[in-house]
Amino acid sequence: MVVKKFLAYDLGTTSTKAVLISNEIEFINSSVMDYRTIYPKAGYAEHNPEDWWRTLTHTTRELMKKTNTNPSEINAITFSSQMQGCLPVDKSGTPLMNCMIWLDGRGAEMMSKLWPWPRIMGYNPYRLFRKFLKITGGSPGLAGKDVIPKILWLQKNHPDLLQKTFKFLDVKDYVIYLLTGVMATSTDLAYIWWLMDSRKEGGKPKNEWSRSLCRTFKIDMEKLPELRKPTDIIGSLSEKAALELGLVKGIPVVNGAGDMTTAAIGSGAVLDGELHCQIGTSGWVAGHVSERKVDISHYTGCTGSAFADQFYLVTGHQEIAGSALEWAKNNILYFKDELQTKEKKDIYEIFDELVSDCPPGAKAAGGTHLMFMPWLYGERCPLDDDNVRGGLINLSLDHDRRHLLRAVFEGVAFNARWALHTVENLYSPVEWLSIIGGGAKSEVWCQIYADILNRTIKRVKNPQEAGALGSALIAKMALGEIQDLNEVKQCCHYDKEFTPNPDNRKLYDDLFEEFKNLYKQNKKWFKRMNSK
DSSP states (O other), rough: OOOOEEEEEOOOOOOOEEEEEEEEEEEEEEEHHHHHHHSSSSOOOEEOOHHHHHHHHHHHHHHHHHOOOGGGGGGEEEEEEESSSSSEEOOOBBBBSSSOOOOOOOGGGGHHHHHOOBBBBTTTIIIIIIIIIHHHOOOSSSOOOOHHHHHHHHEEEEHHHHHOOSEEEOOOHHHHHHHHHHOEEEEEHHHTTTOOOOOEEEEEOOOOEEEHHHHHTTTOGGOOOEEEESSEEEOOOOOHHHHHHTOTTTOOEEEEEHHHHHHHHHTTTTTTOOOEEESSSSSSEEEEESOOOOOGTTTTEEEEEEETTTTTTEEEESSHHHHHHHHHHTTOOOOOHHSTTTTOOOOHHHHHHHHHHHHHGGGTSSSOBBBEEBBBBBBBBEEEEEOOOOOESSOOOOOOHHHHHHHHHHHHHHHHHHHHHHHHSSOOSSSSEEEEEEGGOOHHHHHHHHHHSSSSEEEEEGGGGGGHHHHHHHHHHHTTSOHHHHHHHHHHHHHEEOOOOOHHHHHHHHHHHHHHHHHHHHEEEHHHHHHO
């Protein structure tokens, strides 16, 4: 008897991860290979698409080998990926440039074209309400990182390249094309291109490209890929791709979805109004909802979900989460002596111990609280401000690296609390959130989230694999092996709960207000210092 498995790929900002998931949605093993993000100029962020394929083939072969998996055991191939990438390809599928990834803000120079005068809070009210909010349920932000300003940037700066463009593809869409020869995208990715009509018709979202919006921005609708549901089977693995991957041709290739969409499934918070939070490279608070709402001023609203005919996904997305800790590790902290000891092999274990040894609020012996502002690359929710930047505030000689680390842990959590309040103000307060992402492996950080958010936190088993587990569940739905949401929920498991410590309630409530004040009182200063 052949034991069926799912091969799920996570195409992230820094790496490709191939994950093997059992038919019972249990994590088996994974293989990871890094690639670099290219920063040609200030505000630019690119990936070379050849790196996606190179790492995909390497991780696939390595994973199949180390798990001793026969290619005939693969039930389906599916994807989770970074979102808001823009890769122009010609008719033969050849990339015409590097992919402008979600971090790329070169489109900021097109804001005057996107949001002409008169403006309120940076937006043209007529275009905002009569065009974007009415048709898409959201809108591009002010930072220029969305797909529309990227296409407008190409119109202005590279009309010759635009002339050669056959389709604009997002990250996973290009890889799926290499596997199947089909150029398509998923409705959840298309949703945040802000060119898709997501209004309900007959009780279901339309989910079709908007002719009106394409006309407004002179975007040729023929250059947009075919729209398919995340749960659609796009095609089967071609013989050429199978040979390169070490698989067999004909394996069903399921569309899959963006990382937020698949993670929302893998989080287990899949019923209407349930929320989860993520500590990955970036972070967010998100959940499935049946009604489309938006808070433009805080860059919070609905996108498409994996349940394309039933739910939207409300999301408060934040640019920086776990990457703040990586930044501190790589640029400030020095742990050579500790890492040389046999007992301390894992740098993150050292971090947890140091943070545990530091009082809440990163309070020094002299009574000074240290605070960290995690806005190292601008911010979306709840600030929608490309000029804001991070920093350590209230630093004194009494502080050491324990305080710095705890301030980073707490700063990311304070930012998540701000996003949570924004989402809850649109819908309803929740009593608990599930937590996912690599940062959730730290029990110390999970407890800090529980204390600062003042909510019970349920950690998903294998939290760093939530996206892969979610994409496998999407594939299982595509194959007709799962019929309803309760079956999806039963496939997700939690390994630990963290409840708020009442002793820290007043301190964290007070510090949260000061955290918000740091931004409000320095907003104009950031603009003077960092506006382009």
